[in-house]
Amino acid sequence: MPQSPIRKLVPFAEEAKKKGINVLHLNIGQPDIKTPQIALDAVKNNTIEVLAYSRTEGSEAYRTKIAEYYDKNDIHIDADDIIVTTGGSEALSFTIGSIADTDDEIIIPEPFYANYNGFSTALGVKVIPITSTLEDNFALPSIEAFEKLITSKTKAILICNPGNPTGYLYTKEEIKKLALMVKKHDIFLISDEVYREFTYDGIEHYSILQEEGLDNNAIVIDSVSKRYSMCGARIGYLVTRNKEIIKTAIKFAQARLSPPTYAQIASEAALQTPQKYFDDVITEYVKRRDLLIEELLKIEGVKVARPKGAFYCIAELPIKDADDFAQWLLEDFRVNNETIMVAPAAGFYATPGLGKNQIRIAYVLEEESLKRAVNILKEALKSYIS
Amino acid sequence: MPQSPIRKLVPFAEEAKKKGINVLHLNIGQPDIKTPQIALDAVKNNTIEVLAYSRTEGSEAYRTKIAEYYDKNDIHIDADDIIVTTGGSEALSFTIGSIADTDDEIIIPEPFYANYNGFSTALGVKVIPITSTLEDNFALPSIEAFEKLITSKTKAILICNPGNPTGYLYTKEEIKKLALMVKKHDIFLISDEVYREFTYDGIEHYSILQEEGLDNNAIVIDSVSKRYSMCGARIGYLVTRNKEIIKTAIKFAQARLSPPTYAQIASEAALQTPQKYFDDVITEYVKRRDLLIEELLKIEGVKVARPKGAFYCIAELPIKDADDFAQWLLEDFRVNNETIMVAPAAGFYATPGLGKNQIRIAYVLEEESLKRAVNILKEALKSYIS
Numbered sequence: 039m040p041q042s043p044i045r046k047l048v049p050f051a052e053e054a055k056k057k058g059i060n061v062l063h064l065n066i067g068q069p070d071i072k073t074p075q076i077a078l079d080a081v082k083n084n085t086i087e088v089l090a091y092s093r094t095e096g097s098e099a100y101r102t103k104i105a106e107y108y109d110k111n112d113i114h115i116d117a118d119d120i121i122v123t124t125g126g127s128e129a130l131s132f133t134i135g136s137i138a139d140t141d142d143e144i145i146i147p148e149p150f151y152a153n154y155n156g157f158s159t160a161l162g163v164k165v166i167p168i169t170s171t172l173e174d175n176f177a178l179p180s181i182e183a184f185e186k187l188i189t190s191k192t193k194a195i196l197i198c199n200p201g202n203p204t205g206y207l208y209t210k211e212e213i214k215k216l217a218l219m220v221k222k223h224d225i226f227l228i229s230d231e232v233y234r235e236f237t238y239d240g241i242e243h244y245s246i247l248q249e250e251g252l253d254n255n256a257i258v259i260d261s262v263s264k265r266y267s268m269c270g271a272r273i274g275y276l277v278t279r280n281k282e283i284i285k286t287a288i289k290f291a292q293a294r295l296s297p298p299t300y301a302q303i304a305s306e307a308a309l310q311t312p313q314k315y316f317d318d319v320i321t322e323y324v325k326r327r328d329l330l331i332e333e334l335l336k337i338e339g340v341k342v343a344r345p346k347g348a349f350y351c352i353a354e355l356p357i358k359d360a361d362d363f364a365q366w367l368l369e370d371f372r373v374n375n376e377t378i379m380v381a382p383a384a385g386f387y388a389t390p391g392l393g394k395n396q397i398r399i400a401y402v403l404e405e406e407s408l409k410r411a412v413n414i415l416k417e418a419l420k421s422y423i424s
Numbered sequence: 425m426p427q428s429p430i431r432k433l434v435p436f437a438e439e440a441k442k443k444g445i446n447v448l449h450l451n452i453g454q455p456d457i458k459t460p461q462i463a464l465d466a467v468k469n470n471t472i473e474v475l476a477y478s479r480t481e482g483s484e485a486y487r488t489k490i491a492e493y494y495d496k497n498d499i500h501i502d503a504d505d506i507i508v509t510t511g512g513s514e515a516l517s518f519t520i521g522s523i524a525d526t527d528d529e530i531i532i533p534e535p536f537y538a539n540y541n542g543f544s545t546a547l548g549v550k551v552i553p554i555t556s557t558l559e560d561n562f563a564l565p566s567i568e569a570f571e572k573l574i575t576s577k578t579k580a581i582l583i584c585n586p587g588n589p590t591g592y593l594y595t596k597e598e599i600k601k602l603a604l605m606v607k608k609h610d611i612f613l614i615s616d617e618v619y620r621e622f623t624y625d626g627i628e629h630y631s632i633l634q635e636e637g638l639d640n641n642a643i644v645i646d647s648v649s650k651r652y653s654m655c656g657a658r659i660g661y662l663v664t665r666n667k668e669i670i671k672t673a674i675k676f677a678q679a680r681l682s683p684p685t686y687a688q689i690a691s692e693a694a695l696q697t698p699q700k701y702f703d704d705v706i707t708e709y710v711k712r713r714d715l716l717i718e719e720l721l722k723i724e725g726v727k728v729a730r731p732k733g734a735f736y737c738i739a740e741l742p743i744k745d746a747d748d749f750a751q752w753l754l755e756d757f758r759v760n761n762e763t764i765m766v767a768p769a770a771g772f773y774a775t776p777g778l779g780k781n782q783i784r785i786a787y788v789l790e791e792e793s794l795k796r797a798v799n800i801l802k803e804a805l806k807s808y809i810s
Contacts, residue, residue, distance in 0.1 A: 045678065073475045081686060082468055089459045089656040089690065124510050124658065127680040140526055140548050156679035162526050162548050270475040270685030272510065292431060293542035294513040299656030300467060300686035304475065 044381050050368035051379050059372060062411040064399045065381040069349070071267040071322070073308075074315055080307030081300055091296040095288055096122025096275070100306045104275060107309050111234075113247045119279050121287055124297050126232050126261030126274035131157050133257050133276055136286040137226050138163045138193040144228075145187050146196045147179060149203050149352060149386030149393055151230070154196060166192070167388035172354055172396070175343045176204035178212040181219055194226035194257075195219075200233045200243070203386045203398040204352055205327075205345020207237055210244040217249045217256075227252065232261040232274070233348035235316055238324050241346055253279035264349075266308040271301035323349050326401040326408055333412040334399075337419060352383055354396050356423060360384065363422060364397065371421060373414045380415075430767050436754035437765050445758060448797040450785045451767040455735070457653040457708070459694075460701055466693030467686055477682040481674055482508025482661070486692045490661060493695055497620075499633045505665050507673055508683050512618050512647030512660035517543045519643050519662055522672040523612050524549045524579040530614075531573050532582045533565060535589050535738060535772030535779055537616070540582060552578070553774035558740055558782070561729045562590035564598040567605055580612035580643075581605075586619045586629070589772050589784040590738055591713075591731020593623055596630040603635045603642075613638065618647040618660070619734035621702055624710050627732055639665040650735075652694040657687035709735050712787040712794055719798040720785075723805060738769055740782050742809060746770065749808060750783065757807060759800045766801075 044065050051061050095101070101117035108115055123129040130153075138144065140162035146154055148167040158165045166187050170176040184195065195216060200207040208216075220227040229246040237243045246256040261274035276287055327345060334342045339356030357363050360382035367377050383396035401408060430451050437447050481487070487503035494501055509515040516539075524530065526548035532540055534553040544551045552573050556562045570581065581602060586593040594602075606613040615632040623629050632642040647660035662673055713731060720728045725742030743749050746768035753763050769782035789797060 068476050070474065072473050078472060078475070082470065084468065086464060086656075087458050088456065089464070089654045090454050091655045124684070125680060131680075135546055153679045153681075156675070160521055160676065160679065161546070268475045269477045270472075270682065272682070272684040289542070290546065293539045293546070294511060294517075295539075296656065296658070298510070298658040298684040298687050300690070301684050304686070 044385075047364055047368060047379060050365055054368050054377060058375070060376040061368070062376060062378045062403060062407055062414070064403070064411055065379045066400055066402065068269055069264060069267045069402050070404065071319055073267045074311040076310050077266055077268065077304040077308035081304045084300070084303055086299070089299055092299050092302055094291045094296055096120065096297055097302060097306075100302055103306060103309050108247070108277070111245075113245050115247065115277060115279060119277055119284065121276045121284065121291055122297050122302065123274045123276055123291070124294070125272040126230065126259050126263065127153065127157070128294075129259045129261070129274045129276040130154070130230070131161070132287040132290040133228055133259065133283075134158055134161050134163055135290050136283050137257075141191065142193045143189065143191040144194045144196050145184060145192060146388070148388050149176075149383055150196075150388075151198055151202045152385050155388065163193075164191075165388055169387075169389060169392065170204070170206070172341060172343050172352060176201065176206040176352070178208060178215070181215055184219060188223055188225070192223070192225055194228050196228040196230070198230040200237060200345070200347025201350075202233065202348055203350045203381070203383065204343065205348045205350050206343070207241060207243065207346040213244050213246055213249055217246065217252050220255045221251065225255070226257055227255050228257045228259065230259040232259065232264055234260070235265050236320065236323060236349060237347040238320070238327065239346060243347070247277065247279075255280070257283060262305045262308055266305075266311060268304060268308060271304050272298055273301045273305040323401065326403070326405060327351075329405060329408055330399065330401050330412065333409065337416045339419070349401050351399050351401070352396050353399055355419060357395055357419070359394055360397050361394075366422060367418055371414075371418045373417050376410065376414060378411050378414045378418075430771075433750055433754060433765060436751055440754050440763060444761070446762040447754070448762060448764045448789060448793055448800065450789070450797055451765045452786055452788065454655055455650060455653045455788050456790065457705055459653045460697040462696050463652060463654060463690040463694035467690045470686070470689055472685070475685055478685050478688055480677045480682055482506065482683055483688065483692075486688055489692060489695050494633070494663070497631075499631050501633065501663060501665060505663055505670065507662045507670065507677055508688065509660045509662055509677070510680070510683050511658040512616065512645050512649065513539065513543070514680075515645045515647070515660045515662040516540070516616070517547070518673040518676045519614055519645065519669075520544055520547050520549055521676050522669050523643075527577065528579045529575065529577040530580045530582050531570060531578060532774070534774055535562075535769055536582075536774075537584055537588045538771050541774065550577075551774055555773075555775060555778065556590070556592070558727060558729050558738060562587065562592040562738070564594060564601070567601050570605060574609050574611070578609070578611055580614050582614040582616070584616040586623060586731070586733025587736075588619065588734055589736045589767070589769065590729065591734050591736050592729070593627060593629065593732040599630050599632055599635055603632065603638050606641045607637070611641070612643055613641050614643045614645065616645040618645065618650055620646070621651050622706065622709060622735060623733040624706070624713065625732060629733070633663065633665075641666070643669060648691045648694055652691075652697060654690060654694060657690050658684055659687045659691040709787065712789070712791060713737075715791060715794055716785065716787050716798060719795065723802045725805070735787050737785050737787070738782050739785055741805060743781055743805070745780055746783050747780075752808060753804055757800075757804045759803050762796065762800060764797050764800045764804075
């Protein structure tokens with residue numbers, strides 16, 4: 039199993055904290071946004087007396103409500119097209135396990151969420167990276183580039199939309215191109231859409247489940263973690279109209295018996311979250327993003343792609359080795375007794391050598407802290423380079 | 425992925441229920457015992473505002489308290505020897521993933537919990553069965569028989585103690601024999617001890633973690649599911665003093681981020697459950713077991729091994745095909761508008777052809793229902809055979 043790109047920095051962050059240093063975390067995807075009250079209350083008011091297994095695929099009632107949620111978002115599916123999982127992580131594991139055998143291949147645009155590699159490796163499936171670039175805002179690589187990588191072993195293309203770690207939001211045209219290609223080669227298109235509610239600048243998210251004629255090829259990974267700031271619930275879902283995939287994935291689901299019961303109560307209630315909650319969250323993230331990008335671009339030598347979704351961006355720094363820089367920030371650099379923890383981006387690339395001068399920044403801090411964090415980055419770069 | 429032995433019966437049970445038939449479930453390991461109030465209350469009184477990821481390996485506080493629980497049970501381990509998982513299922517997945525590669529082998533005495541096969545297959549690991557017999561009460565097969573099966577591919581022996589589906593409780597002597605053997609061949613001994621609190625007739629459970637000199641070989645799978653009637657929590661743990669295994673298993677754990685937060689709150693509180701709760705539960709199960717075995721032995725042609733732990737037994741029936749019998753019970757047989765659902769035992773054997781005339785009975789029904797259920801079995805056998 040590959041190591042998480044952040045894990046090896048954790049001891050240095052802990053060491054700094056022990057010394058009384060305030061560490062501002064730009065490295066994690068854990069939002070500081072409050073969980074909707076309606077979800078918290080549902081758990082506090084539960085009337086369970088025997089905490090029994092739930093249904094393997096999630097309760098009928100919950101899956102019906104999820105289908106209604108998608109319906110409101112112009113995605114028309116049945117409750118039976120959904121398997122409720124223990125986090126989006128498990129939805130992805132079940133998907134890979136259901137479509138690929140040992141030594142099969144999945145093509146993923148890099149940089150990508152590091153755990154995609156972890157799940158694939160655990161199941162003996164090989165990740166084939168295709169590089170997207172900061173210069174191109176991390177847009178979809180050309181279809182020609184994809185086709186060069188497709189072999190008889192290729193079982194799927196996996197995208198994250200909007201993207202972690204890039205914040206890139208695929209356009210309808212890009213999705214249509216991908217759809218054509220996967221149909222042509224009779225492979226799957228897996229889309230991790232856990233950040234689907236987080237799109238900015240008035241651009242609407244276009245799901246692969248909205249694409250006609252893709253019913254047998256499209257598999258969506260979804261999760262309540264970021265949508266409702268409920269990372270600790272561990273509830274996600276696998277969504278596909280392909281009945282064979284549902285049938286196979288349910289066998290994996292049966293082996294682990296059921297998704298967690300309390301978390302399903304919270305997640306079912308969360309579907310009633312008022313629209314204002316999302317509007318406020320989006321407003322907050324846009325403010326943070328604008329502040330972050332504006333301040334980053336003021337720093338000499340820093341390049342950044344403007345994210346259109348999620349709450350991450352990749353920044354290129356005028357340094358050689360972001361791993362070393364990230365560790366140095368924690369060990370040696372302080373401004374007013376504060377420092378920052380960033381995620382070196384090399385861990386999001388499968389191609390060796392790529393992303394070494396890049397970091398991922400999660401804008402999950404409120405404005406004042408974010409401002410201080412970028413200032414620390416600016417001062418740190420001056421000091422580190424000289 | 426292999427199918428669960430019960431799954432294909434589910435539609436027939438649902439059909440019967442639709443017709444207004446009362447189906448008594450002897451097939452499931454879902455106890456009807458109430459969850460300890462202290463655990464339920466902890467969740468109802470939680471003060472979470474942001475439902476954040478917990479620590480990948482489970483909170484320090486919770487793991488410390490688990491170590492104290494083991495300490496009281498004469499098992500001396502540190503909090504760092506524990507990884508909290510999403511159910512015992514995940515603990516087993518992480519264990520197999522950590523010790524074996526594709527095509528490696530794990531030896532398991534059969535009949536065994538069917539999902540052992542599922543997890544192994546999903547990871548490309550081969551299950552090698554070694555048969556234990558009803559005639560021998562499902563005791564440990566001879567060490568000679570084990571040694572015949574050990575090859576360079578063998579990575580571990582996996583036992584369930586006390587056993588699902590057999591109810592067999594391994595003696596200290598049997599554990600010592602296994603310990604000697606795994607040390608001799610330098611392989612792991614994995615013990616699923618989720619039923620450890622359920623031992624009867626005054627016999628004490630002997631854990632592989634109590635065996636001296638086995639620190640590097642012993643891995644225990646544990647869970648709160650049955651102990652506190654909290655199957656829906658989905659909390660288990662992997663316990664080993666082997667630091668390398670902990671290190672590798674944590675990488676698997678990181679990929680799925682964290683175990684569910686609410687469930688950890690319930691599980692941590694459950695550790696404060698008063699001893700009286702367990703005493704009452706044990707008394708109840710012993711009563712049920714005694715009733716069940718006594719009534720089963722009254723039926724002509726039925727053989728059964730007297731369980732010393734857990735809440736299952738394997739019964740051999742005077743029939744040829746328990747799959748067919750189980751389906752017939754649901755489709756065609758009723759006593760006073762009631763029937764029973766049983767688990768055909770062939771699904772618990774990996775060797776083809778074995779267990780075809782056996783069923784697993786879970787004594788998770790209260791006495792009156794259990795009595796009616798055994799009566800239905802008796803009447804059904806008369807009618808089915810003639």
